[in-house]
Amino acid sequence: MVDDTMEHLILLLILCMVTSALGATTSFNVMSYGAVGNGRADDSQAFVKAWKAVCQAKSTNPILYIPPKKTFKLKPLTFNGPCKSSRIYILVSGMIVAPRKTEWAGNQLHAWLIFANINGLIVSGKGTINGQGSSWWPQPCMNNAGGKCRGPTAITFRRCHGLRLSGLTHINSPAVHILITATNGALVSNLRIIAPGTSPNTDGIDVSSSTNVQIRNSFIGTGDDCIAISAGSSNINISGITCAPGHGISIGALGHGGYDVVENVRVRNCTLRNTLTGVRLKTWQGGKGYARKISFEGIKFVDVHHPVQIDQYYCPSRVNCQNFTSTVAISDISYTAITGTSLDEQVIDLSCSQSVGCTNIKLDRVYITSSTPGKKVYANCVNAHGKSSHTRPAVNCLLP
Numbered sequence: 591m592v593d594d595t596m597e598h599l600i601l602l603l604i605l606c607m608v609t610s611a612l613g614a615t616t617s618f619n620v621m622s623y624g625a626v627g628n629g630r631a632d633d634s635q636a637f638v639k640a641w642k643a644v645c646q647a648k649s650t651n652p653i654l655y656i657p658p659k660k661t662f663k664l665k666p667l668t669f670n671g672p673c674k675s676s677r678i679y680i681l682v683s684g685m686i687v688a689p690r691k692t693e694w695a696g697n698q699l700h701a702w703l704i705f706a707n708i709n710g711l712i713v714s715g716k717g718t719i720n721g722q723g724s725s726w727w728p729q730p731c732m733n734n735a736g737g738k739c740r741g742p743t744a745i746t747f748r749r750c751h752g753l754r755l756s757g758l759t760h761i762n763s764p765a766v767h768i769l770i771t772a773t774n775g776a777l778v779s780n781l782r783i784i785a786p787g788t789s790p791n792t793d794g795i796d797v798s799s800s801t802n803v804q805i806r807n808s809f810i811g812t813g814d815d816c817i818a819i820s821a822g823s824s825n826i827n828i829s830g831i832t833c834a835p836g837h838g839i840s841i842g843a844l845g846h847g848g849y850d851v852v853e854n855v856r857v858r859n860c861t862l863r864n865t866l867t868g869v870r871l872k873t874w875q876g877g878k879g880y881a882r883k884i885s886f887e888g889i890k891f892v893d894v895h896h897p898v899q900i901d902q903y904y905c906p907s908r909v910n911c912q913n914f915t916s917t918v919a920i921s922d923i924s925y926t927a928i929t930g931t932s933l934d935e936q937v938i939d940l941s942c943s944q945s946v947g948c949t950n951i952k953l954d955r956v957y958i959t960s961s962t963p964g965k966k967v968y969a970n971c972v973n974a975h976g977k978s979s980h981t982r983p984a985v986n987c988l989l990p
Contacts, residue, residue, distance in 0.1 A: 616649040620656055627660030629687060634665045645673035645708075656717060658683040665689055666698045666742070671708035671750075678708055682717035682758055688744070691725040691764070702764070704746045711747070712754040719744060721763035727789050740765040740791045748772055756780045766793040767812065773800045781808040787835035787864075789813035794836065797823050806830045815840045816865070821850035821879070828856070834863035838894070840870050841884060843904045845877015845918040853880070858887040862930075868897035871923065872904040875943075876914035882921045891930025893961045898925060898938045900948060900974070917943040923976075924952040931961040938969035938985055951976030953985055 618640050625636035644654045652675050688702050726741035741764030753776040760767045760783045767783050770776050785792040794810035799822035807830040810816040816833035818840045844850040862868050869886045891897045937958040942948035951974050960967050971987030978988035
């Protein structure tokens, strides 16, 4: 195992290599701006000063450097652009921690760290982002979003076109770990996102109102959706994700009080283990819009409760759930080369709107068995239309 000194030297070598490869580069170490890094002192102002210097730097590739073997405590902050350089690097080698809930008085409650209006932002390193969410989870909620009570999102990227996010470990967010919104051309890779399976609303990565987003080669184990694709998103590619535990990979929920659209989403070569759901689409009754051209391919389930699911009756509160005539239209959904085991008997559930229905649903080479050897499993259908081939259990509502 590499000791701390050697690890520090390696990180500095990498930094020098990046600097050499990119040309004119200036590094801004948060320690040079007054950061203490002992995990107790408030380092917020030091980060604000360092960020201002990075964002206004005239060098080609300025780097905000967060060194190893240090823990930086930050209150809720917003890092705003636009910046002078077309690329902004943040190299995280140490740990960044959020204040506990009792220390949030007077601060924004919806988000901890916000990066906004920064094109060409590249965040990488072997460091850790710790949201200290345990102080939020057992308490009453601070606000209500989409029918759920939520604490603050740990990190939000808003209008950060060309975002690159890789290498970091994100743990124990109060709610959503990473939100990417109103962003085009983001690439997220090689992350570890971890929270207890019992932690409420701790989605791994949420994507909303964004286009051309890639999420790949990451481990996500949380108490809610590992990845959720929300309204206004298109051209989303997800691959090489291991999700364990969590609520699987979800499209939605869509149609909660508005016109929502999602299209051109591809999920492939992912493993879901001990999750509440596997791959699912969820929409509220009474909504409008559409979800279309969505594919799930090469998915493996291991002891998943509800592996394949379309739920057009989404109502998590289970209170005053009503059946409306309008809904988000679902079409052109394919499931290909999907295998695995389920802890529940109902392994495929296509519960589509009674008034609108789902169209052009395709299942090909889908084989799901019970986690209990010899136990029978079945598929359920409500107003779903399309084709099924080489699929077990049989989906009788779809044509062979």
